[in-house]
Structures are given as structure tokens and as C-alpha cells.
Amino acid sequence: AQSVSQHNHHVILSEAASLELGCNYSYGGTVNLFWYVQYPGQHLQLLLKYFSGDPLVKGIKGFEAEFIKSKFSFNLRKPSVQWSDTAEYFCAVNLGGGATNKLIFGTGTLLAVQP
């Protein structure tokens, strides 16, 4: 069965530190990839997405992610985190071409940024 793995369940960083959150998926076909963020008390918001083209995708708030097909990975990065980046981050995969476009989510990574 298709699945999405996020290796880091809980990450604690100081402000200005660099961030990389891992995401791997298991599916051999075409995929669309997403990163969502959930700030405390708020709903899920889209950070960035990859459908095709340049494998380095830039999203909102200075985040970027790189799709490496050979590694089935879509890691999220930010060069310098801020306290306001404290949130839970979810990687998600959409099996491309499907009529329903349903998303399969990873288990999430809780990021705490210390001021």
C-alpha cells in the first residue's frame, strides 16, 4: 500500500537555525507532492506543492522543498527559522492522475522554535 513517512516526529530548533524535515513516499508511479502546515489552533494550510518541472519548489514564508525521484523523497527546508514557524508540518502525496485526487498524509512533524 502507498504510504508517506516523516522521520522526524518532533524537532526543536533555535531561531535562525536551518531546518530540514524529511519526507519519503512509497509509490512507483507519478505523484504530486505537498507540504502542509498547521499553526497552533489553526487549520491546515498549503506551504508548497510539486506537480512537475523544476524539482526545487519554493513556497510561502521562505520554505522550499526538493523532489528527488530516485530517493522517493520530498524534503522541506528553510535556511533560517523564526519563532513564528512553530507548527506541525505534514507531507502529503497525491497519486497523480487519479480521478479523486485523494491525499495520503505523513504522520506529521512538530516543530518548536525557541526564541
Added chain:
Amino acid sequence: GAVVSQHPSWVICKSGTSVKIECRSLDFQATTMFWYRQFPKQSLMLMATSNEGSKATYEQGVEKDKFLINHASLTLSTLTVTSAHPEDSSFYICSARVGVDTQYFGPGTRLTVL
């Protein structure tokens, strides 16, 4: 951006009763909406895909007679948890599809069954 609302945000009910949760797309029409369930410290699990004007498509292991989904208009989908029991207590989240592959999520509804 596209806004999705859910009502209620929190509901407490007695075991055996039914609860209806509404999901609305406020500034756009959505032919497809999705219902997810999120347990504490776990990820979102897709329960079903709701299509306007047709029957919902349920994921494996989700009881369609227990989780009734109705998508009667292009801006409203409802999830009814019938004969709720404590194990149904969870966070229920809906999303609405915009375009080909983007989903906008509602704020979620916390259901507590006593």
C-alpha cells in the same frame, strides 16, 4: 484565498446519538470535498470522498452506514456520525478541492462522545 468552514467546531454528545457536521466552501464552489479523521498525535486519515450529486466513495475500513455523507450542493457537504460511541471521538476535518489537485482545509470539528 479559498475558505472552508466547518460547523460546529466542537460537539459533545451522549453515546447512541447522531451528530451532523457541516463543511462549507465560502467563496467558491466545490464539486469534490473530502472528509478526514485525525486521532491525537496522528496524521489525517481519509475517510471518504464526497461528490456533489452522487454517492460518496468510502475508504477501506470506513463504515458507510455509520458515517453518512451528503453533498447536496456545490458549497455544502455534511457528515453524520450515526449512533456515536466513545471510540468515534476524534477530530474530523473536511477539505474542498480547487482546480485539479489542490485542497483547502476546514478548521476541523472536535467530537467527544460520552
